[in-house]
Amino acid sequence: MAGAKPAYHWLKARRAEHFANQGNALFKQGKWNEAATKYRVALQLDPLGYPGLAGAARLATRANRPEALDLWEQIVRLPQCSDTDRLEYATLLLKVGRLAPAKNVIERLLTADPDIKTLDLASRYAEQTGESSKALDFAKAAINRAPNDGNARSRMAELLAASTDPAQRVEARRILWELAKKESQFTRPALQALARAPDLPTEEASRVLKSLESLSPPTAKDAFLAADLRLKFQPNDSGRICDEMIARFGQADTTTRVQLALWLNAHRQSERVLNLLPVEQAVENNQLLLPRLDALANLQRWGDIDSLLNRDDLTFDPSVLECFRARSAQGQNQALEANLHWTRAISLASGDPSKLRFVANFAEQNRVADAALKAYEQLSRFPEHAAFAYRGIERAGGRSSELTTQRAAAEKISALSPNDPNSIAQLAYLNLLIGLDIPANLAKASELVKKYPERLSFRVTAALGYLRQRDVSSALAQFKGPSKAPPIEWSKTPPAWRAVYAAALLGNNQPEKARQIIATIPADSLNAEERALIAPAR
Numbered sequence: 001m002a003g004a005k006p007a008y009h010w011l012k013a014r015r016a017e018h019f020a021n022q023g024n025a026l027f028k029q030g031k032w033n034e035a036a037t038k039y040r041v042a043l044q045l046d047p048l049g050y051p052g053l054a055g056a057a058r059l060a061t062r063a064n065r066p067e068a069l070d071l072w073e074q075i076v077r078l079p080q081c082s083d084t085d086r087l088e089y090a091t092l093l094l095k096v097g098r099l100a101p102a103k104n105v106i107e108r109l110l111t112a113d114p115d116i117k118t119l120d121l122a123s124r125y126a127e128q129t130g131e132s133s134k135a136l137d138f139a140k141a142a143i144n145r146a147p148n149d150g151n152a153r154s155r156m157a158e159l160l161a162a163s164t165d166p167a168q169r170v171e172a173r174r175i176l177w178e179l180a181k182k183e184s185q186f187t188r189p190a191l192q193a194l195a196r197a198p199d200l201p202t203e204e205a206s207r208v209l210k211s212l213e214s215l216s217p218p219t220a221k222d223a224f225l226a227a228d229l230r231l232k233f234q235p236n237d238s239g240r241i242c243d244e245m246i247a248r249f250g251q252a253d254t255t256t257r258v259q260l261a262l263w264l265n266a267h268r269q270s271e272r273v274l275n276l277l278p279v280e281q282a283v284e285n286n287q288l289l290l291p292r293l294d295a296l297a298n299l300q301r302w303g304d305i306d307s308l309l310n311r312d313d314l315t316f317d318p319s320v321l322e323c324f325r326a327r328s329a330q331g332q333n334q335a336l337e338a339n340l341h342w343t344r345a346i347s348l349a350s351g352d353p354s355k356l357r358f359v360a361n362f363a364e365q366n367r368v369a370d371a372a373l374k375a376y377e378q379l380s381r382f383p384e385h386a387a388f389a390y391r392g393i394e395r396a397g398g399r400s401s402e403l404t405t406q407r408a409a410a411e412k413i414s415a416l417s418p419n420d421p422n423s424i425a426q427l428a429y430l431n432l433l434i435g436l437d438i439p440a441n442l443a444k445a446s447e448l449v450k451k452y453p454e455r456l457s458f459r460v461t462a463a464l465g466y467l468r469q470r471d472v473s474s475a476l477a478q479f480k481g482p483s484k485a486p487p488i489e490w491s492k493t494p495p496a497w498r499a500v501y502a503a504a505l506l507g508n509n510q511p512e513k514a515r516q517i518i519a520t521i522p523a524d525s526l527n528a529e530e531r532a533l534i535a536p537a538r
Helices: 004-028 032-045 050-062 068-075 083-095 099-111 116-128 132-145 150-161 166-181 187-196 202-214 220-233 235-249 254-266 270-276 286-298 302-309 318-331 335-349 353-365 369-379 383-399 403-416 421-433 438-451 456-468 472-477 495-507 511-518 528-533
Strands: none
Touching (some): 083 116, 132 421, 166 202, 187 202, 235 254, 235 270, 335 369, 369 383, 421 438
């Protein structure tokens, strides 16, 4: 009898594994319901059995089921857990915003010999936490490991395309065209990324439009991007193009209709959004209600927004509701009321990083720097969100002309990522702007220029350092760049960079050229120190 119990458990485990294998076969055939039944039986027989847990976790992940995380958490405790399992677990953690546990799993995976998928995941984690330079480093490591891997090249292009540096965006387009020209799974994503490129030359835009329209089968995303390009080529036909998109997608599924509404709002077609999403239909689904609220805000119909927000059948999180009430009050010039709602929104979101991110981003988009700063400051208390929050504080501080706040955030980012060249350059720029420790900060900028000569952002910082030392010829020389660098399209660069360039031109007795650059700088886009750089021309 002593051996009967272990034998019984062994038989149950074998039967559970048999059912799990059946579930795996059904899952591969796309029969998810039948597969779920098999996994359920397997887990009833052996609740902690690896085969049943692994199959159920993968099915739950693909089906976006809430129990997926619980299943993966049980798997990573088992001795059979593999690095592949850990990679899938970390990917899901990142997707749902659980950054702290994701970091622990990714760091463990990186200690071994990381494959391309692990490096890609590490890159995405770094990007999501605001460490863009580290994200790029992981992407480069993936390409070094597999130079011709489409996933690695696509990831690199994605990061370069988001850069403020024109040279990096040009490099992104080069990679994307290479991917687009080859018939593969990367053709469509590459064309979509090219269509979104903000500085796509006209000839390339025409090629992208033709290629997007020839893709088969066509998708809604392809159609929206193609319509964006058609609007650039045919701005006088905007009404007809928008009506064609509504006729094509106005009766589609909810996800596609939301995409259509967002697209129409982006092109200031607010009345068409309201017709597309009637109020009684929109209140049944928050995904539909958000673009309707945005359309009403675009039309400054604040009374209609207030009436909508006061309905009892809304299911928005209270912090989200307060954000919309704040925007409505702001639109009606009710400053005290708006401030009260922003305070409530931040209070309701406190303790939840995802809600704080929403409030901070919403405030930033609506140019309410004070509210954005407060939300980002609370977000910075969560270690895994600190870098993201400090970069938000930098941006919001810049918009509010709070140079002290900007610099304090830059110092914290630099402490978190002491080897990140972007962090080093940003702190050096702010130090030079206020005239702090000029020789040391110029030396840091010059070292970055030597190491990354193609990065215009680093050359701008060095130019500012030379201006502070009154070496105006060396300041202007920074804008020549390496021999093969593309010409700088100044209208597509940040206003602060243009101010430094204009100051260098003024110092070298080129006032007319300086004034041409200054004329492109929005009046409220510079802080006091940056305005002082170009004051002699005004």
